[in-house]
Amino acid sequence: MTGPMELAPDGLAPTDTAGLSAWAEIDLDAIADNVAALREHAGGTPVMAVVKGDAYGHGLAHSARAALARGASWLGVAQVAEALDLRAAGVTAPLLSWIHVPGTDLAPAVQADIDLSAGQPWALASMADAARATGRTVRVHLKVDTGLGRGGALGDGWTELLAAAGPLVAEGAIDIVGIWSHLAWADAPDHPTVRAQRERFVEAIAEAERAGIRPQVRHLANSAATLTDPQARFDLVRPGLAVYGLSPVPDLGAPQRFGLREAMRLLARFSSVKDAPAGQGVSYGHEYTTPAATRLGLVPIGYADGIPRAALNAGPVAVRGTRARIAGRVCMDQFVVDLGAAGLDAEPGEELVLFGRGADDEPTAQDWAEACGTINYEIVTRIGPRVPRVLVGTAGREDADG
Numbered sequence: 001m002t003g004p005m006e007l008a009p010d011g012l013a014p015t016d017t018a019g020l021s022a023w024a025e026i027d028l029d030a031i032a033d034n035v036a037a038l039r040e041h042a043g044g045t046p047v048m049a050v051v052k053g054d055a056y057g058h059g060l061a062h063s064a065r066a067a068l069a070r071g072a073s074w075l076g077v078a079q080v081a082e083a084l085d086l087r088a089a090g091v092t093a094p095l096l097s098w099i100h101v102p103g104t105d106l107a108p109a110v111q112a113d114i115d116l117s118a119g120q121p122w123a124l125a126s127m128a129d130a131a132r133a134t135g136r137t138v139r140v141h142l143k144v145d146t147g148l149g150r151g152g153a154l155g156d157g158w159t160e161l162l163a164a165a166g167p168l169v170a171e172g173a174i175d176i177v178g179i180w181s182h183l184a185w186a187d188a189p190d191h192p193t194v195r196a197q198r199e200r201f202v203e204a205i206a207e208a209e210r211a212g213i214r215p216q217v218r219h220l221a222n223s224a225a226t227l228t229d230p231q232a233r234f235d236l237v238r239p240g241l242a243v244y245g246l247s248p249v250p251d252l253g254a255p256q257r258f259g260l261r262e263a264m265r266l267l268a269r270f271s272s273v274k275d276a277p278a279g280q281g282v283s284y285g286h287e288y289t290t291p292a293a294t295r296l297g298l299v300p301i302g303y304a305d306g307i308p309r310a311a312l313n314a315g316p317v318a319v320r321g322t323r324a325r326i327a328g329r330v331c332m333d334q335f336v337v338d339l340g341a342a343g344l345d346a347e348p349g350e351e352l353v354l355f356g357r358g359a360d361d362e363p364t365a366q367d368w369a370e371a372c373g374t375i376n377y378e379i380v381t382r383i384g385p386r387v388p389r390v391l392v393g394t395a396g397r398e399d400a401d402g
């Protein structure tokens with residue numbers, strides 16, 4: 001292959017959309033600019049861009065490179081396999097992976113310079129095994145559960161975790177690089193748990209210091225806290241959603257209010273457009289019936305691609321700059337739009353927008369979340385591997401940014 005494909009081996013170039021049924025346009029410059037905006041929100045505190053879940057559906061490696069291009073200095077993922085994928089793609093930035101189970105072989109991660117999180121003594125024991133197997137010191141972030149009630153050492157478990165770490169540090173098997181935690185209610189900045197978790201975090205760090213453990217980085221803030229809580233910054237902030245230009249606090253404002261812009265637009269082409277009479281039942285179970293003679297447009301993307309079935313009769317789309325809605329059930333591979341009901345027509349092969357930036361009446365992922373009773377995180381993250389990612393912008397591409 002020659003030309004743009006070479007520049008973006010993990011995504012298509014924009015000129016390649018002719019003939020595609022549906023695609024997700026990923027704006028690399030938006031990701032990069034969002035990271036720059038987050039650094040400002042964080043008052044210059046270093047940013048760990050969270051790229052788990054295939055970079056919230058945006059595509060792992062190109063999103064990571066775009067985030068690094070405008071100032072992310074760390075990357076964060078959930079699974080060890082995601083971290084190894086980044087290393088295989090040539091990404092060398094500091095990288096933390098926080099989910100594994102007893103029996104996960106951590107040696108490849110240790111060989112690949114991946115930092116690991118431990119919230120339980122068994123995890124430290126697994127890491128010590130990996131250290132002995134590789135002859136290396138494992139870089140560990142100790143996780144304290146400050147009140148989320150999810151991962152990390154809770155209550156006296158923290159004291160036990162510190163006690164388990166001590167001898168392994170002395171042996172040279174592990175190095176405590178970080179202490180970290182995660183917030184339960186950061187999207188409601190005034191919620192009393194936010195302050196209580198921060199205070200517990202400070203206490204837990206002090207206890208570690210009394211035990212002789214002095215980490216390089218302490219980190220607590222997700223996107224919502226990065227945007228709303230200067231006291232949650234510590235040494236590193238850990239935003240995910242906001243990197244992709246979505247608002248983690250929709251009640252407080254749209255992305256633009258925080259200087260962010262949506263990095264994903266989801267588009268498709270009508271595979272058919274046809275006349276239908278009044279009273280025509282549409283899609284499985286006929287949960288929609290045409291109120292008048294109309295034109296039905298068929299859109300070749302469905303729940304196998306991540307379009308929620310909950311979008312029944314509700315999912316918004318934009319056709320020729322005008323809003324229309326899904327008619328009837330979302331199927332595995334397609335759904336229908338009643339064009340006439342929206343005063344519209346379209347040609348087979350014509351583009352429509354499922355979600356994007358809200359410009360020109362384009363719906364947003366937030367609009368889809370509201371239509372489907374879910375959150376914007378889920379709308380973008382569930383877009384599946386059958387949907388090609390088409391890259392626009394240059395941030396992080398090999399030919400750009402030096």
Ligand SMILES: *Cc1c(COP(=O)(O)O)cnc(C)c1O
Pocket residue numbers: 050052098182221222223224238239240241242248
């Ligand atoms: C997903 C995740 C983040 C990022 O959260 P956002 O709300 O997307 O910013 C940060 N830390 C941990 C532990 C996570 O699981």
